[in-house]
Amino acid sequence: MLLPGEGNKMSFDLDEGFRQTILRMAGGEVQTCIQCGTCSASCPTAHLMNPSIRKLIKLCLEGKRDEALMNDTIWLCTSCLLCTVRCPRGIRPKAVVSACKDLAEKEGIKTKDAAYEQIFSKQIREYGRISELPLTGEFLLVYPQGMVQSMEMGLELMPKGKLGLGVEKIQGRDEVKRIMEELGK
């Protein structure tokens, strides 16, 4: 039975603050979600995701902060926006994903995909592009379990000349840095 004053909560472990933060960042219309799954079924990376985008929205609405932020789903989103175009309720599921990413980053939550994205964007910021070997190397320091898979792929790529060994840089790195800083504001 609910205690007085808890009438609008869905369960006892609901983190109302988290739910409200998501609604503020991603739009109040998220509350109108009917869990139809159009977003998940529209998503090109849905097969890699667990939870699905639909379920991520449910987790956010239920205030299940840990489950919503500590997963790979939010880092697998390619921002193609098909979910947002097709949502019959006019919700922007992509905005929910972005909100979760922001919060996860702010709270320093580490997952392998979050780490990968951070290394990826750090390289872009510094060199203007990514270089395969340094990227893989740095990532494997965070996620050593991926060693075997990476080496297998590396061995396949190497003879074809697809694996650069050094760090490659582009011209106009200052410009890229400035853009990244501008975006980071």
Place this chain on the structure above:
Amino acid sequence: MPIGVYVCHCGLNIAGVLDMEELRTFAERLPDVVVARDLQFSCSDIGQEQIQKDIAELKLDRVVVAACSPRLHEPTFRRAISKAGLNPYMLEMANIREQCSWVHMDQPAMATQKAKDLIRMAVAKAALLSPLEPESIPVSKDVLVVGGGVAGIAAALDLADAGLHVFLVERRPTIGGYMALLTDVFPTNDCSICVLGPKMSEVFNHPNIALITYAEILGIEGSVGNFTVTGHRRARYVDEKLCKGCINECSAVCPVEVPSEYDFGIGKRKAIFVPYPQAVPLVACVDPKACIGCARCVEACPAKAVRLDQEAETFKLNVGAIVVATGWQPFDAARKEEFGFGRYKDVVTTLQMERMLNASGPTKGEVVRPSTGQIARSIAFLQCVGSRDATVGNIYCSRICCMASLKNAQLIKEKYPDTDVTIYYIDIRAAGEGYEEFYVRAQKLGVNFVRARVSRIDQVDGDIYLIFEDTQSCEVKRIRYDMAVLSIGLEPDQNADVLGNLLGLSRRPDRFFEIAHPKMRPVEAHIDGVFIAGCASGPKEIPLSIAQGSAAAAKAIKLLHGGELELEPTSAYVDPDLCVRCKLCVDVCPQKAISVKSPAYVDEAACKGCGSCAAACPTDAIKMRLFSDKQIMAQVRAATEEKREFPLIVAFLCNWCSYGAADLAGTSRIQYPTNARNIRVMCSARVDPSFVLEALRRGADGVLIAGCRLGECHYRDGNYQALQRVNVLKEVLGKIGIDPGRVKIVWCAASEGEIYAKELREFIDELKAMGPIGSELKGVKKT
């Protein structure tokens, strides 16, 4: 003008708080008052007899009763004085119970003071009353029914059976609407045309029904009781009187074949055709777009009925009421590009499936894959296509598609038990008598249910694949089907736009026609004498459409059966000498009752007396017969004659909601301060800015205007107009140095006595903070 004032004790309800003797002697000294009495129960026979006796002996010509709310006993006292020979409109009531003694129980002295003001206001208004005669106008007992679907048919038959003459106008060459094209119908799976067909022929043969098919309405003038309707009948190039409906003779020789709109594109028809074998009237029709003019049908017709030179005819009808039963149109499935309708042959709509399942349809009842012509072995139903979908602008549920798919799934399962039938749904909505049982029946027949909204249909090598997330197993899947059926929603029929505009019908945000009240008046339009039935006011299943058709008929019969219509004399009228033809009144009138030809003219049969036009008129050329400018102004002046409390508030309350809320605060004994002097108006839109300015000029510290909640106005949008006027007025006040906060507009429903009291308390606090009227001007230097 001798006035009699009667102050009612109402037992102790009033006398327990107010000083009755003080009120009586106060009233006695007011101008024109020749007698003031206090009565134990003024509404009792004894009380009424006393009033009647005084009218006779003292030759009173107007009466003021200070008692309960006029919403309770105004009719009683009107009857009483009219029995004594006075005009019933020579009565004014002062509400000293609900809005005084009951809400100021612990401050009797201040309450008595307020009651004095209320009586003074009532006497001042009474002095300006004039006798009004309810006018009767003769009305036409004929009724126009627009739309020959099942709702229109139900309305027409009930009206005709009751003895009224009906003109049933239908846009298509046959009546029957969509129902005539369906196969079996839920929840009993009886054959649709078998139950509708007899009704269609009854319409055709009824002596009181004139059937006008293949016709459009082009003009409507007049108002309740006397509408003049013009329209035209399109040429069908066949003489209706001669055609025997044998059809085979003419269409057999016709060389042109086009897709049939009556099969939704999956069947074919000739250029000369009968829509379907049960069409009413059973008369052929030539499609001028398809016909090549070879005239072979002219020769083939044994009755010599084909007339390729036929022309459209115009018609003119005089009717007393109009039933709008214009129905719906299917959602265009091609708008949902991701489902490939129109590109993938095996993706069909519900209506196409209905025609396939129909034994007299293009496939003779076989469910075949359009791409191969083979019997379909796996069929998916996709729910909510074009409904509950913000991306196409249709947020609403179309209400019938769940049941239609359950029904079609059952029919397929019964005919082909081995076929895999799966329904993809967001929620199954089976709310209706026998509907949940119908759902269970589908489950028992082996229909599969997947809770998913399909996101896309792909076609690969001629096969179609559905992509969706099964939201219960949390898996994203891709599954092949022989056929997919899109459960398309219902949209308002665009062809009804002309009629809607002619009548001035308003539309809800979902674009269907709006009814006068979403609960209490389900088949009435905002316009008097106009009724709406069936899907014209939103998606509905067959039983409800029939119920609404009959309800609309009953309303029209009630309106017209007497042959004349008594008009409430509360309407507006125009002083033609003052009118400057600015047409502001035309824009604000919710009833479309005003026209400006030379000076403005108010159709008093259509006017409902809200008074917005009178408030809007810049030259005061529009006057109200009841609640006139002069009467309200007199109340304002009487309210501000003696200022014995601070802050003094003049409050304008709309009759329907906020006056009711103030009454309810009384019956609920909600206590609040005595500062407000209430003036009843029909609508918040009646409040002319000049009333507000006069109140402030004469020393009121604040003016409160209370209306129905936004969106709930009894005159559609009067409260929005009031809001607009108040906003402009506040700006003006600000410019002349008066605190704009002295004018406040609030909304409360008749059920919200507590909110009325709360708003009033808050306003009093705000005014206390501002100080008495004019205090803000002290700082302004004289120039």
